[in-house]
Amino acid sequence: MTSMIIRGVQPYGEAAQDVEISDGVIARISPAGSPTGSPASAAASQKVFDVELDAAGCVLLPGLVDLHTHLREPGREDSETIATGSRAAAKGGFTCVHAMANTAPVADTAGVVEQVWRRGVDADLVDVRPVGAVTVGLQGAQLAELGAMASSAAQVRVFSDDGLCVHDPLLMRRALEYVKAFDGVVAQHAQDPRLTEGAQMNEGELSGRLGLAGWPAVAEEAIIARDVLLAEHVDSRLHVCHVSTAGSVEVVRWAKARGIRVTAEATPHHLLLTEELVASFDPIYKVNPPLRREEDVMALREAVIDGTIDIIATDHAPHPREDKDCEWAAAAMGMIGLETALPIAAQVFIESGRMDWRQLCERMSVTPARIGRVADQGAVIEVGAPANLVVWDPAQTTVVTPAMFESKSANSPYLDRTFAGAVRHVVFRGRPTVVDGQVVSGEVAS
Amino acid sequence: MLGKHLLSAADLTRDQALLILDTTSELAAVTDRSVKKLPTLRGRTVVNLFFEDSTRTRLSFELAAKRLSADVITFSAKGSSVSKGESLKDTALTLEAMGADAVIIRHGASGAPERLATAGWIDGAVLNAGDGTHEHPTQALLDAYTLRRHTRDGQGDLSGVRVVIVGDVLHSRVARSNVLLLQTLGADVTLVAPPTLLPVGVENWPCKVSYHLDDVLPDADAVMMLRVQAERMAGAYFPSTLEYSRMYGLDARRMALMSPDAIVMHPGPMNRGLEISADVADADRAVVVEQVANGVNVRMACLYLLLGGASSEGDGSQ
Numbered sequence: 001m002t003s004m005i006i007r008g009v010q011p012y013g014e015a016a017q018d019v020e021i022s023d024g025v026i027a028r029i030s031p032a033g034s035p036t037g038s039p040a041s042a043a044a045s046q047k048v049f050d051v052e053l054d055a056a057g058c059v060l061l062p063g064l065v066d067l068h069t070h071l072r073e074p075g076r077e078d079s080e081t082i083a084t085g086s087r088a089a090a091k092g093g094f095t096c097v098h099a100m101a102n103t104a105p106v107a108d109t110a111g112v113v114e115q116v117w118r119r120g121v122d123a124d125l126v127d128v129r130p131v132g133a134v135t136v137g138l139q140g141a142q143l144a145e146l147g148a149m150a151s152s153a154a155q156v157r158v159f160s161d162d163g164l165c166v167h168d169p170l171l172m173r174r175a176l177e178y179v180k181a182f183d184g185v186v187a188q189h190a191q192d193p194r195l196t197e198g199a200q201m202n203e204g205e206l207s208g209r210l211g212l213a214g215w216p217a218v219a220e221e222a223i224i225a226r227d228v229l230l231a232e233h234v235d236s237r238l239h240v241c242h243v244s245t246a247g248s249v250e251v252v253r254w255a256k257a258r259g260i261r262v263t264a265e266a267t268p269h270h271l272l273l274t275e276e277l278v279a280s281f282d283p284i285y286k287v288n289p290p291l292r293r294e295e296d297v298m299a300l301r302e303a304v305i306d307g308t309i310d311i312i313a314t315d316h317a318p319h320p321r322e323d324k325d326c327e328w329a330a331a332a333m334g335m336i337g338l339e340t341a342l343p344i345a346a347q348v349f350i351e352s353g354r355m356d357w358r359q360l361c362e363r364m365s366v367t368p369a370r371i372g373r374v375a376d377q378g379a380v381i382e383v384g385a386p387a388n389l390v391v392w393d394p395a396q397t398t399v400v401t402p403a404m405f406e407s408k409s410a411n412s413p414y415l416d417r418t419f420a421g422a423v424r425h426v427v428f429r430g431r432p433t434v435v436d437g438q439v440v441s442g443e444v445a446s
Numbered sequence: 447m448l449g450k451h452l453l454s455a456a457d458l459t460r461d462q463a464l465l466i467l468d469t470t471s472e473l474a475a476v477t478d479r480s481v482k483k484l485p486t487l488r489g490r491t492v493v494n495l496f497f498e499d500s501t502r503t504r505l506s507f508e509l510a511a512k513r514l515s516a517d518v519i520t521f522s523a524k525g526s527s528v529s530k531g532e533s534l535k536d537t538a539l540t541l542e543a544m545g546a547d548a549v550i551i552r553h554g555a556s557g558a559p560e561r562l563a564t565a566g567w568i569d570g571a572v573l574n575a576g577d578g579t580h581e582h583p584t585q586a587l588l589d590a591y592t593l594r595r596h597t598r599d600g601q602g603d604l605s606g607v608r609v610v611i612v613g614d615v616l617h618s619r620v621a622r623s624n625v626l627l628l629q630t631l632g633a634d635v636t637l638v639a640p641p642t643l644l645p646v647g648v649e650n651w652p653c654k655v656s657y658h659l660d661d662v663l664p665d666a667d668a669v670m671m672l673r674v675q676a677e678r679m680a681g682a683y684f685p686s687t688l689e690y691s692r693m694y695g696l697d698a699r700r701m702a703l704m705s706p707d708a709i710v711m712h713p714g715p716m717n718r719g720l721e722i723s724a725d726v727a728d729a730d731r732a733v734v735v736e737q738v739a740n741g742v743n744v745r746m747a748c749l750y751l752l753l754g755g756a757s758s759e760g761d762g763s764q
């Protein structure tokens with residue numbers, strides 16, 4: 001196993017430390033510059049490490065955990081593979097991602113989720129946790145074999161028909177009940193299908209002016225309201241994907257106050273961008289749920305800060321160029337997000353002074369790991385903890401260009417933007433996966 | 447002068463809109479004097495790119511371009527085989543290779559002309575001939591021109607002219623462009639429709655809104671009836687075509703509520719018996735055929751001004 005030292009790094013942005021790693025765990029944390037190894041041993045100051053990472057002035061965080069990632073494999077390897085998606089995740093500071101089930105074939109059997117999981121193990125850059133479909137083929141008609149997926153090698157705990165809403169209230173109730181047997185959670189893509197037929201953008205004054213069919217906020221809020229009541233009724237765990245409206249925040253807040261076991265996520269793009277961008281008719285801004293109003297963005301930010309929204313999740317959705325290089329209505333929905341999530345979160349919550357790094361770690365690592373029931377991820381930085389870590393350098397910048405992406409796709413709405421700070425190093429299971437901003441291969445360095 | 451493209455009625459200032467209307471008047475005078483063809487755009491290539499079937503608009507643009515002596519190429523790309531996006535880009539690149547000076551585009555997707563103009567695929571001018579449920583600026587210009595002839599003797603703007611637009615505003619590119627342009631020209635616009643066929647946020651548009659047609663007819667100088675598609679019933683926008691025409695159709699009884707010199711307009715094609723009864727459609731005050739004739743002249747003016755014809759004004763009078 002690799003031995004490693006990260007020198008001069010500031011856990012959670014606090015006092016500078018030297019952090020030693022061996023056998024995949026944090027072996028020692030000592031004030032920066034103090035002799036390494038056991039203080040009792042005179043020889044310790046000469047201790048040699050396989051890997052030494054300089055991180056003076058940098059912030060050390062637990063590796064990020066994404067609960068909502070589209071890796072596209074199997075089926076759409078032209079846009080992303082588990083290998084390229086893993087590289088993108090590592091580069092973005094993640095050590096664990098949850099691969100959504102809307103692949104071809106759909107991840108609705110033990111066979112498919114095990115295949116996805118094994119490909120993740122082979123890529124060996126992040127933990128790839130498959131999400132299982134709730135219904136067979138995402139068709140919303142019949143429950144998939146949730147138990148088989150849960151007891152497979154992939155140990156699935158998160159189930160979602162994401163991309164589509166589990167609209168049938170009876171099926172949703174049954175899914176919520178059924179996953180209790182293995183402590184699973186149903187992650188709902190809250191979108192009433194009838195209220196959003198042909199929908200192209202947020203419904204409001206702008207959609208009326210642009211002549212684009214509207215995606216009304218109520219289509220999300222009504223499903224969330226129904227689902228929290230179902231979760232309460234059967235006392236199960238509900239997770240709400242990509243909350244996008246101020247009204248949804250109010251529903252989730254009400255449900256939490258009532259003691260309902262609901263968690264919720266917001267995406268970086270819904271925390272930063274507004275529907276005004278759609279006026280360009282550039283499909284790079286086409287996403288589901290759609291970009292909303294400024295008021296919604298502000299409500300989402302407050303909800304992330306006060307914990308009503310538990311986590312930030314990327315909804316990383318790669319698409320090949322031709323699926324965006326067209327007119328709005330013909331374009332695919334979605335944007336990539338793994339490699340820009342932390343820069344955006346840092347800008348919105350840290351630079352603004354609204355959160356500290358410990359709080360942001362709750363939203364991007366600790367809580368998503370807990371919702372997904374992922375062992376060895378989202379751990380507090382302390383001796384003995386698994387060494388899944390990210391080093392953030394606030395002195396650098398992240399300049400978004402098509403060439404920077406490790407993702408196979410480049411459908412990012414942030415092209416040509418510059419964010420303060422950059423992911424510098426990433427450690428996955430005690431060995432470096434990113435060094436000085438570059439993804440290093442799965443093998444041990446040196 | 448106009449901008450490079452004509453994508454939205456909102457692109458036009460009052461002065462630009464008046465320039466187009468005045469140019470239309472001049473061109474109409476020339477073409478009426480049996481000089482059917484002007485040499486203005488000789489050697490220029492104008493492409494009609496129609497992804498949606500609309501024979502009347504296509505012919506109107508073709509005729510306009512030909513009367514200005516442009517070389518006209520028509521691409522009719524309607525149908526499902528090219529409904530997928532990449533074809534817009536591929537077609538655009540083809541047109542660019544052919545050296546199109548202007549592309550007149552009709553497309554079922556809102557914003558397709560904007561995309562064509564801004565995605566970097568082509569260099570030429572883009573003229574929106576109707577995009578999805580977004581806009582149809584030359585229709586609004588021909589409507590304004592027609593209104594000006596009937597209410598302002600063909601001069602100046604439309605200050606104080608009261609225009610009622612009736613029907614499926616939600617899905618109407620004609621209504622959107624007209625509201626924008628008529629407001630720019632000072633007209634007083636009232637939209638009339640059932641609440642289901644009005645867009646969210648219409649209360650903030652620069653116009654009035656009513657659900658009751660009878661109430662607004664007596665004060666109107668012009669009533670513009672929008673085409674209603676019977677298939678809207680599938681979206682539950684209204685209970686039946688019968689109920690729609692009873693509540694929002696223009697028939698003889700309603701026409702009698704209008705002031706004697708008020709006109710009836712329709713962008714065509716009309717659904718006789720649905721939004722407009724046959725006796726209204728054929729009444730003297732219905733100016734539907736005149737709208738079609740004015741459409742050719744307005745489109746000539748747009749092409750002339752967009753393609754820089756105005757910088758060599760001498761050409762037009764030769």
Ligand SMILES: [Zn+2]
Pocket residue numbers: 162163164189241242288289
């Ligand atoms: Zn989703």
